Amino acid sequence: MKYFVAVFAAALLAGMAGSSSLLHAQSEGSSAAAPAFQPPRTPAGKPDFTGTYQWPKPLPGDEIGHSNATIFDRRKFAPLKEGGEAFLEPRTGDPRHDEPRDFCMPAGFPAGPLSGNAMQLFQTKDYLVMVHEFQRMTRIIPLDGRPHQTGIEPTYYGDPVGHWDGDTLVVETTNFKRWMMDDYFYTDPKEYRMHSDAVKFTEHIKWKGPGVISYTITDDDPKIFTAPWSQEFEVIAKPEWAAQGLFEYVCEENNRCPGGKCTVP
Amino acid sequence: MEGPIATEVHVLKIRILVPVVAFVLAAAGPLVAHHSFAAEFDDQKPIKATGVVTKVEWQNPHVWFYVDVKDENGKVTNWGFAGGAPGQLMRRGISNKAIQPGMIITVEGFRAKDGSNNASGGRVTFADGRNVFTAGSEDRTPDAKK
Numbered sequence A: 001m002k003y004f005v006a007v008f009a010a011a012l013l014a015g016m017a018g019s020s021s022l023l024h025a026q027s028e029g030s031s032a033a034a035p036a037f038q039p040p041r042t043p044a045g046k047p048d049f050t051g052t053y054q055w056p057k058p059l060p061g062d063e064i065g066h067s068n069a070t071i072f073d074r075r076k077f078a079p080l081k082e083g084g085e086a087f088l089e090p091r092t093g094d095p096r097h098d099e100p101r102d103f104c105m106p107a108g109f110p111a112g113p114l115s116g117n118a119m120q121l122f123q124t125k126d127y128l129v130m131v132h133e134f135q136r137m138t139r140i141i142p143l144d145g146r147p148h149q150t151g152i153e154p155t156y157y158g159d160p161v162g163h164w165d166g167d168t169l170v171v172e173t174t175n176f177k178r179w180m181m182d183d184y185f186y187t188d189p190k191e192y193r194m195h196s197d198a199v200k201f202t203e204h205i206k207w208k209g210p211g212v213i214s215y216t217i218t219d220d221d222p223k224i225f226t227a228p229w230s231q232e233f234e235v236i237a238k239p240e241w242a243a244q245g246l247f248e249y250v251c252e253e254n255n256r257c258p259g260g261k262c263t264v265p
Numbered sequence B: 001m002e003g004p005i006a007t008e009v010h011v012l013k014i015r016i017l018v019p020v021v022a023f024v025l026a027a028a029g030p031l032v033a034h035h036s037f038a039a040e041f042d043d044q045k046p047i048k049a050t051g052v053v054t055k056v057e058w059q060n061p062h063v064w065f066y067v068d069v070k071d072e073n074g075k076v077t078n079w080g081f082a083g084g085a086p087g088q089l090m091r092r093g094i095s096n097k098a099i100q101p102g103m104i105i106t107v108e109g110f111r112a113k114d115g116s117n118n119a120s121g122g123r124v125t126f127a128d129g130r131n132v133f134t135a136g137s138e139d140r141t142p143d144a145k146k
Helices: A002-033 B086-091
Strands: A051-053 A119-123 A127-132 A137-142 A159-165 A168-174 A200-209 A212-220 A229-236 B014-016 B041-057 B064-070 B076-082 B104-112 B118-120 B123-126 B131-133
Touching: B041 B076, B041 B118, B064 B104, B076 B104
Parallel strands: A137 A159, B076 B118
Antiparallel strands: A051 A119, A119 A127, A127 A137, A159 A168, A168 A200, A200 A212, A212 A229, B014 B041, B041 B064, B041 B104, B064 B076, B104 B118, B104 B123, B123 B131
16 A cells, blocks of 8 residues: 555656646746847946936835935844944934035935936946936946055045946945935934945846846945845836936025025025 | 016915915925925925016026015015926926916915025916926925825
8 A cells, every 4th residue: 555655646746747847848938939138238248237217216015205215115224233323313403414415415325326316327348437417426436346445534425346246236335424324304304314434335236127227235334233234226227318318416506495594586 | 597587577466375274294206306395394384376487597406486476465575486406397397498487377385494485386387277296306285195
């Protein structure tokens, strides 16, 4: 009896394996009908991100704020470090402190590129240049293998260097000032999220489909969080915006009510 | 910069809506600005004003347009209204020709926190009934519901 059971079980397993193989073959047959996506490439064979895009947008189901500026989803955050630096900047009542952007101070990285404006990427063998319409911010990212700079003051946008990991461009940015992490204060003015001056942001940029770039930001901030954490966004190509290009953005030009005090027109 | 200020004055009326209990405000949809709404405007002081456009500043970080309005006592006041950034409005199909001096418009928004004759200008309705949504990023609109 045991013999028959064993033979039956073996036959059953073989049948399942066969079915599985058949399904697999059918699946391969289907995929063969639809050629796999091939990203645009530079003459050197690297994925080419040159183009005009919408700002990074959250994936379906991720938290969104009350403006179109993309925010980080709090569910992605690592636990806050006990006794660590404050993640939320306390309000002081001084508008220059509580909302420096209202006085045309820079958004910084990553809040700047996440703001709801068009952006344009230009790529050469040695650089990726990211130009964002908001505040006409420009990030010039070396891809030539150089190390991070040393002996420079911390900055709002940090010091980025990029390298290729297969078809993924990895950009590591360090040397930041303590500054806003995202635009969540648009949604809740009491939650003014910060990154510390020790943060390292790592971007993983890769094509995931026609006109769609996967854009993941990893926040490694040992003064604030217990561990690095990441969130993936999507950057959608907008070739129809290319003819018009990016608009000039001079914040100081007509900033009439900074801090809630309007000037006479 | 803009050209000469239009001097034609057609005074109409202004109606400042006082907050009411049932009035529920919420953040608007997919819009853009360089600052938070709360930094400059008071969402407890909605305003709806009709008048003639006297000047348009299609500039960053927000467009501003100015409207001569007449209150219930007949006094004419020039009000400034802030919209979104020019680039954002353009991609919404609102060009720098959309609002021009001499047009009669109705603007809905919220007053500046400093009590001056300035306000956000979330929605503009033209004399023919068309309307455009000129709000900035997180600007609020009077009809938004939570």
